[in-house]
Amino acid sequence: MENKKMFKDRVTIYEVAKVAGFSLATVSRVINNHPNVTEKTRQAVNDAIKRLGYKPSALAQGLANSRSTNIGIMIPSTGYSYVSNMLDGMIDIAKIYGYITSIFITKRTKEDAAQVIESLIKSHVDGAVIYDDELGTDEIRSIQNYHVPLIVIGHDMSGDSLGSIIIEYKDPVMDVVKEYLRHGKNDCYILDIVNQGKMVEEIRDGLLDYAEANNNKITLLRYNDSYGIVYAGMKEFFKEHRGGYFVTPRDSLAAAVVNAAKESGLRVPEDVQVLAEIGSKYSYIMRPQISSFSIDMFKVGSIAVRILTKLLNDSSSIKDKTFKIRAKYNKRETTI
């Protein structure tokens, strides 16, 4: 009948004070390692704390000093390994600096973005890092209205308490493809996978523009984002077309092309060449190994959070709130 208050039993600073025989102010002092506390009383208080199993409430602490020691992380919901690598890097560093990380997943719709931002603000994070291809700069600015220091990954933005990490992917990829195209080739195919985000789309558009300007022909192959679908589609494709130069967003999709090609009696890379924009473990585990680009996303994540913590503390002494990192090309066995 009275099971409503049954859980109301968090040990508070008051009880510690009572047990220790001091006022809560003193307890607060020892918790926060303030000076002006006798070693003796410090002992007594620590004793009581241990005995009661007292843990200060981050909620109350946060309310009292307007700092939640919480940072928000906004990322899209995708099982891609590069995203989770980045996430790992962020959480790792955040932990080192004493921050809890709250994750905010964004679907790829505007309505959802608004809702996520809403809960980001409400959650009272001290700062946030955003990796979301789909988010517009206006949305990001809107977060800034609430004075939440931000690190944006992938957008080239800057501002008062706004840092950014720029990932140079487009140029390296385009360079390699252009090199192929330059000999007047017309058998270049881009796997135009739905919902891969702005970065991949920009590469596609850049390549298309280049081809038009240089009288090359590039064909788009539209598929949903699934190994199985691409694999089946390419098997079909290779019944008609017996070669080509294929550019795919990620290497697992490149693997689909490679497998389909080989099982259609084609040789890789002699007949069909395959280039993956975003490489991961698949690239070197597959046979033949896949030529691809890569970036240490764990590092990107950790740098993002490191800059953010600087913004949160000595926001003045920051040399550079912007960091650039360039994709590295790993030529392997699927291209000549």
Next chain:
Amino acid sequence: MENKKMFKDRVTIYEVAKVAGFSLATVSRVINNHPNVTEKTRQAVNDAIKRLGYKPSALAQGLANSRSTNIGIMIPSTGYSYVSNMLDGMIDIAKIYGYITSIFITKRTKEDAAQVIESLIKSHVDGAVIYDDELGTDEIRSIQNYHVPLIVIGHDMSGDSLGSIIIEYKDPVMDVVKEYLRHGKNDCYILDIVNQGKMVEEIRDGLLDYAEANNNKITLLRYNDSYGIVYAGMKEFFKEHRGGYFVTPRDSLAAAVVNAAKESGLRVPEDVQVLAEIGSKYSYIMRPQISSFSIDMFKVGSIAVRILTKLLNDSSSIKDKTFKIRAKYNKRETTI
């Protein structure tokens, strides 16, 4: 000089009340959709809220109702896709139920575990789900002392506000290996990778026991957890040994064995057979495709959170706080 208070400008419920011309109690009512508010005043208040861009502070709300609408997620730091799949599942469902998710990463040491539990408690989460092979039941009980409802994944525990998800992996794997062993085979090798967690170790020990009891011989091959290391090691291994039945923890490691075997002039599965305990995308992308076991970890994650939210609300009307899920065997091309 006065840049200390520069950020003290969060719009509060007081200002909304003032602007709207009502008391803060009324504002609170419309925020929480309480009845007993004239449609007219509700409009006025909502107006003010919109105009000021007011977002209630989850911190203050949490403090006031002793509910943070935050759930903690404890997972080990590994880039394994099955962990991040599970994480995705958890975050997804949490979001649907209106919970923010705070991630707590555990290294594989006891000291770290204590520290993580510490910050879990401090962070004032309403509940938590734990997936950590390394954590002992005593540690988990210690969390319960703070009345934090818990879902444990992988341990078979139960208690007042403690649910669990049991992953049946050991038996299915052992069944398959035993089937191989039964014909008196003595060329079975287990890749004994460091730090794979209790589950994998239990399978190893179970197999070892079985072999001893049945006069089979099983050889342990100890490697660090890296595709490259295992690949190199197996290349060396196959110079001496020209066959065998290999059991690996994960399929990317199985791929290492397969690659090494084939590049040593051995046939898979005729000469060397490979079985991966934990399968992922690699299993069907690789050629030959890898025989492995799998579990829908996204589902595991979502079920975990779903049960947790039930625990948090109508903790009485719960049919079952335990859920079992069994690994499925996918026989593919690396075993006969």
Next chain:
DNA sequence: CTGTTAGCGCGTTCAT
């Protein structure tokens, strides 16, 4: 239907 008031748990002056 709306306003007043007392906490939620803790940090922080300001006295002592």
Next chain:
DNA sequence: ATGAACGCGCTAACAG
């Protein structure tokens, strides 16, 4: 060195 009192932003009785 220590304590009293107020404030952080909001919710929940209790009045009116």
